[in-house]
Amino acid sequence: MGIVLNQSLKNTIITYIGFAIGGINTIYLYPVFLGATYYALTNYILSSANVIMPLFAIGMQNTLVKFYSQYETNEERSRFLSFTVLFPLLLIIPMFLVGFLFFDEILFFLSKKNVIVKNYIWLIPFIGLCMAYFEIFYAWLRVHMHSVFGNFIKEVGLRSASLLLLVAVYYDWMTVEGFVYATAVVYLLALLVTMFYAFSIEKPNFQFTIPANTKDVLVYTFYIILSGSVANLLLDGDKMILNQYMNIENIAYYSVATYIALVISVPSRAMHQIVYPITAKLMHENKHDEMDILYKKTSINLQVVGGFVMLGIFVNINKLYELVPPEYAGGILVVFMIGLSKYFDLILGNNNAIIFNTKYYRAVLFLGVLLVILTVGLNMIFIPIYGIIGSAFATLLSITLYSLAKLLFVVKRLHLYPFTNQTLYSMALTLVLFLVFYFWDFPFHPIISITLKSIVMTVLYVYLNYKFVISTEINQVIDNLLKKLK
Numbered sequence: 130m131g132i133v134l135n136q137s138l139k140n141t142i143i144t145y146i147g148f149a150i151g152g153i154n155t156i157y158l159y160p161v162f163l164g165a166t167y168y169a170l171t172n173y174i175l176s177s178a179n180v181i182m183p184l185f186a187i188g189m190q191n192t193l194v195k196f197y198s199q200y201e202t203n204e205e206r207s208r209f210l211s212f213t214v215l216f217p218l219l220l221i222i223p224m225f226l227v228g229f230l231f232f233d234e235i236l237f238f239l240s241k242k243n244v245i246v247k248n249y250i251w252l253i254p255f256i257g258l259c260m261a262y263f264e265i266f267y268a269w270l271r272v273h274m275h276s277v278f279g280n281f282i283k284e285v286g287l288r289s290a291s292l293l294l295l296v297a298v299y300y301d302w303m304t305v306e307g308f309v310y311a312t313a314v315v316y317l318l319a320l321l322v323t324m325f326y327a328f329s330i331e332k333p334n335f336q337f338t339i340p341a342n343t344k345d346v347l348v349y350t351f352y353i354i355l356s357g358s359v360a361n362l363l364l365d366g367d368k369m370i371l372n373q374y375m376n377i378e379n380i381a382y383y384s385v386a387t388y389i390a391l392v393i394s395v396p397s398r399a400m401h402q403i404v405y406p407i408t409a410k411l412m413h414e415n416k417h418d419e420m421d422i423l424y425k426k427t428s429i430n431l432q433v434v435g436g437f438v439m440l441g442i443f444v445n446i447n448k449l450y451e452l453v454p455p456e457y458a459g460g461i462l463v464v465f466m467i468g469l470s471k472y473f474d475l476i477l478g479n480n481n482a483i484i485f486n487t488k489y490y491r492a493v494l495f496l497g498v499l500l501v502i503l504t505v506g507l508n509m510i511f512i513p514i515y516g517i518i519g520s521a522f523a524t525l526l527s528i529t530l531y532s533l534a535k536l537l538f539v540v541k542r543l544h545l546y547p548f549t550n551q552t553l554y555s556m557a558l559t560l561v562l563f564l565v566f567y568f569w570d571f572p573f574h575p576i577i578s579i580t581l582k583s584i585v586m587t588v589l590y591v592y593l594n595y596k597f598v599i600s601t602e603i604n605q606v607i608d609n610l611l612k613k614l615k
Contacts, residue, residue: 139277141434144395147284150292155388158295160381160454166245167305169380171312173372174249176365178256183361185221185254185261188353189213190268195409195486196346197272205341207334212346213265221258228254243377252313259316262324269327272406278326282319290315352494356485359497363504363528367520370508375516378456383517385453386460389442390467396434397475400427401482408482420483421545426602428478428547429555433600435475436559437590439468441583444566448575448582463521470528478547480535489542500531555599562590 159168193213197206228235240247267279294311297303303311371380404427411420442449442464450458504527511519539545566586571578594600595607 141396141400143277143281144284147288148392148395150285150288151388152392154288154291154295155385156449156453158292158299160385160457162295162299163305163308165378165381165454165456167309169377169384170245170249171309172384173246173368173377173380174252174309175256175312176368177253178260179365180358180361180369181254181257182260182264183354183357184224185217185258186264186357187217187220188350188357189217190264191353191357191485192346192350193265193268194272194406195349196342208339210269210331211334212339213268214262217261217265221261225254239372242373242375245377246372249309252309256313256316259313259320263316263320266320266323266327270323270330273330274406275330279323282323286322287315287319290318352491353485355494355498359494359501359531362501363524363531366501366504367508367524370505370512371517371520374509374512379517382457382460383463383520385457386463386517386521387467389446389449390464390471392442393435393439393468393471394475395438396431400431401479404479405482408479409486412483412486417543417545424478424480424483424539424545424547425549426478428476429549429551429600430602431478432476432552432555433594433603435472436555437587439472440559440562440566440590441586442468443563444586445579445582448570448578451575460517462518466518466521466525470525470532473529474532476547476552477532477536480532480539480547483539483543483545484535487543489538496534497531500527500534503527503530551599554597555594558590558593558597558599562586562593 159171163171193210197209236247236250239250263283267283270276270279291312294303294308294315297311298305298308368380368383371383404423408420408423411423446461446464450461504523507523507526508520511523513519515522536547539547566582571581573581591607595604598604
């Protein structure tokens with residue numbers, strides 16, 4: 130776990146810095162500088178691009194990680210790298226042609242409720258393409274154990290660029306319309322920077338040849354497309370559906386709430402970057418016992434760190450919403466619903482990485498497709514009745530069912546168990562601290578109140594987790610820090 134802990138720690142720090150910048154953007158700069166309408170428009174475009182991204186990438190970012198370590202010679206690995214970069218074009222080109230032929234029909238369908246999106250529809254496939262190839266070259270870096278750079282671009286670089294663009298809007302150096310187009314340029318630059326850095330790690334030797342195990346690769350890739358589509362639809366599909374039923378400003382209100390809740394998933398995203406290739410290697414070598422140990426460690430470590438983040442958000446949520454315009458306050462319940470779904474997914478550790486590296490992944494992916502259909506159906510039922518609260522409930526139910534299905538699959542089929550007694554202790558500790566801290570606040574400015582409460586909560590949370598040895602690895606990190614301080 131040395132390299133896992135090392136790079137996971139770096140990725141976690143980078144990701145939290147990125148989320149902090151994103152938090153400033155989301156909670157203050159977007160609502161105040163950009164306004165609800167254009168914030169919602171930007172978020173709708175990015176969410177839609179993220180939904181179609183798996184189709185453009187054709188799952189190559191995950192296929193690259195799974196199969197790269199199985200090739201023994203440099204020539205085979207080089208051929209496979211070329212394949213992962215060039216093969217998506219076989220689907221991208223026909224998709225763009227179809228989109229061009231039916232552009233008017235697509236335009237009418239997506240803009241019938243909110244006409245403002247009409248002039249920006251073409252940005253969705255452009256940004257989706259940039260996202261897809263960014264992920265492929267990011268995977269290129271990850272298989273060479275260089276996950277930190279790509280994570281920095283993704284988490285810090287993109288959000289820092291947005292912050293600078295928002296400042297430009299504030300000083301009238303750029304219009305709000307120009308901001309939307311400039312955002313697309315930022316994603317293109319992120320792709321180019323990551324691509325050239327990947328080439329510096331291993332020089333490309335592009336060749337129009339296919340790997341020896343093409344059949345296995347293509348079968349895996351097909352199911353990964355389903356997997357990526359399922360995951361991204363569960364993440365961003367609700368915003369696309371909101372655009373069809375409600376005024377676009379509601380996407381802004383919903384986006385603020387979901388962004389706050391998504392901070393809970395940061396530890397999982399950070400650890401996943403380096404744990405995925407290690408999981409692939411252990412599964413390929415059939416090291417069941419080592420895999421079970423890794424599964425348990427990732428589960429409890431993510432639960433402790435993610436539980437701390439969730440607790441900090443939940444106990445401060447009322448004060449936090451005093452910092453945003455009053456019309457956004459209806460999203461507090463959304464934060465709780467989405468936050469709980471992310472916490473449950475978090476405590477499953479490297480569950481996804483395990484499933485995607487077994488021969489049984491197909492059944493779970495088809496189950497995911499059914500759950501996407503369920504999500505869309507629930508959103509169509511609840512959004513007209515309850516608005517953004519209905520969308521959050523649909524997401525909570527869908528993600529929870531999907532996570533539960535994946536957990537049961539790994540337990541029953543692979544006999545790998547993520548939970549221990551420490552799991553229950555951690556849940557109990559988090560619940561007790563929530564009840565202790567939620568119902569009182571310091572009578573000061575929201576930022577001061579949040580800071581003071583967070584300090585007290587952090588000290589108590591860390592002490593109790595250390596005292597009850599919830600995670601031996603986290604305790605070791607604390608011990609090492611204490612030794613250095615002494």
